[in-house]
Amino acid sequence: MCIVTVSTVMNEWRTKLGGRVAIVGSGQAAWAWGMGLMHAGIHITQVWGRHAGRGRALANRLDAEYQSIANITPVSWEGDVLLLAVADQAVEKVAAQFECGIFQHIVHCCGTLAMEALAVHPRHGLLWPLMNLSQAHENLLQGVPVLLEANNEPLREILEAWCLDLQAHPLPSTLTQxxxxxxxxxxxxxxxxxxxxxxxxxxxxxxxxxxxxxxxxxxxxxxxxxxxxxxxxxxxxxxxxxxxxxxxxxxxxxxxxxxxxxxxxxxxxxxxxxxxxxxx
Ligand SMILES: NC(=O)c1ccc[n+]([C@@H]2O[C@H](COP(=O)([O-])OP(=O)(O)OC[C@H]3O[C@@H](n4cnc5c(N)ncnc54)[C@H](OP(=O)(O)O)[C@@H]3O)[C@@H](O)[C@H]2O)c1
CATH class of the missing domain: 1.10.1040.20 (ProC-like, C-terminal domain)
Incomplete structure (x- = not known):
């Protein structure tokens, strides 16, 4: 008889719900999301950055692998969701530097960019917290409204599950709102x-x-x-x-x-x- 442990079930559940995340960027938002998600039990697989010192510092803190974004042609990454935490003006260009596999999703976290900035990838969305992220710590997003959009149901469920794990308040939204x-x-x-x-x-x-x-x-x-x-x-x-x-x-x-x-x-x-x- 096969004995299934609680942790195996949890891991499978997390994998289904986007429990493996790669982050692009090493600024304020990357730190805040990285620390919060890791604390909520989500596995940060990779940190992609163009500045090795800053990127490695975040990767080490998150127990993740550092990857350089410099001069890459469309490249594959490891995880369920690729979280772009880069300057607003760079989102579209950086998104085009990555390839998404059949079950992989890509999101940005900008308050003013349409979700369609990521339209080069079939499964995309965004989550924007109504919070100043300049002082990253594990519970920064607790109690914070997080506006989210997704162009497919599984991603919407993943983003809502992240918010609940972070004790934040997910709010499905439109670009106008x-x-x-x-x-x-x-x-x-x-x-x-x-x-x-x-x-x-x-x-x-x-x-x-x-x-x-x-x-x-x-x-x-x-x-x-x-x-x-x-x-x-x-x-x-x-x-x-x-x-x-x-x-x-x-x-x-x-x-x-x-x-x-x-x-x-x-x-x-x-x-x-x-x-x-x-x-x-
Ligand atoms: N900070 C907040 O309070 C806050 C709140 C809500 C949402 N956001 C959103 O979070 C996202 C990131 O903002 P942030 O506050 O984290 O900014 P930030 O602290 O200035 O960090 C920006 C990051 O983007 C990287 N980057 C910029 N241009 C790039 C390019 N062309 N190619 C690759 N990487 C590039 C930077 O890399 P280098 O380190 O190499 O320069 C840095 O890691 C934005 O969409 C912003 O709207 C921020």
Missing amino acids: RTSLHLAAVMTANFNNLLLHWGHRTLKGHGEHRLLLPILQQQLRLFAEDPTDPFARQSGPAHRGDIETMNKHLALLEYDPEGQALYRSLSRLIAQLKSKPGHD
């Missing part, structure tokens, strides 16, 4: 970080920037709890039309012309938005 969310993420998270920089820069020497935390947390809590437009909660001197206070602030920013320009431009925008019907 994804690009809108990408734009919204840039305008809120990226631009907001620039404003956090200004808080830090303005307070320098006069207090710790974490004193601003309660007021920022209040904004985020209300953003999470209340679905109405946050502009309905706008406050501050520009919203009140308090010219005297604005002039005092601009005088305080005299040493920082960029800060003055930012202050003027945002205050003008707030006043304009407030004067529009429905915003008084």
Whole structure:
């Protein structure tokens, strides 16, 4: 009688569900996906890179084989899914450098590129996490929405299974939804970080920037709890039309012309938005 161990069953299940992954790239996204997938029990077979030092460092961390991408003509790779974690502009060109076997899939992880950028391969898709990946660690994608698309059902199941393994939230999406969310993420998270920089820069020497935390947390809590437009909660001197206070602030920013320009431009925008019907 044949005794089938639990681990054999798990391995077979994982193989069916895309449990062997090769990664192309060795930047922020490659580290974040590599660390997360490995931690979730997925086998990273290879890391393909054009910079041997960076590529080998990631391959060693993931217990994978390093392969050089330099000057290759279409080449085969090892695994179920080839994850392209390269610069957006390079996705199409790099995809064409690989051959896919009959059961192999290829995906990219860019927020603004159509899945069809990989159309040279018959089984393709993408997964884009709504998260800044600059600080790779094993649980970075836990709780994160991951927008995904696939042109075939088995790949869609693989990508959903990865997300569940990573304790992320898979969200089937379209290009229109994804690009809108990408734009919204840039305008809120990226631009907001620039404003956090200004808080830090303005307070320098006069207090710790974490004193601003309660007021920022209040904004985020209300953003999470209340679905109405946050502009309905706008406050501050520009919203009140308090010219005297604005002039005092601009005088305080005299040493920082960029800060003055930012202050003027945002205050003008707030006043304009407030004067529009429905915003008084
Ligand atoms: N970082 C994030 O927060 C984030 C979040 C969501 C999605 N993404 C997506 O993840 C993907 C990778 O971005 P990233 O942030 O990881 O960028 P990154 O840190 O700058 O790394 C880019 C990688 O692409 C490689 N590369 C660039 N041009 C190439 C080419 N022509 N041929 C081969 N390899 C090339 C680079 O190789 P070298 O090291 O040799 O230069 C590097 O390994 C992008 O599609 C991006 O939109 C990133």
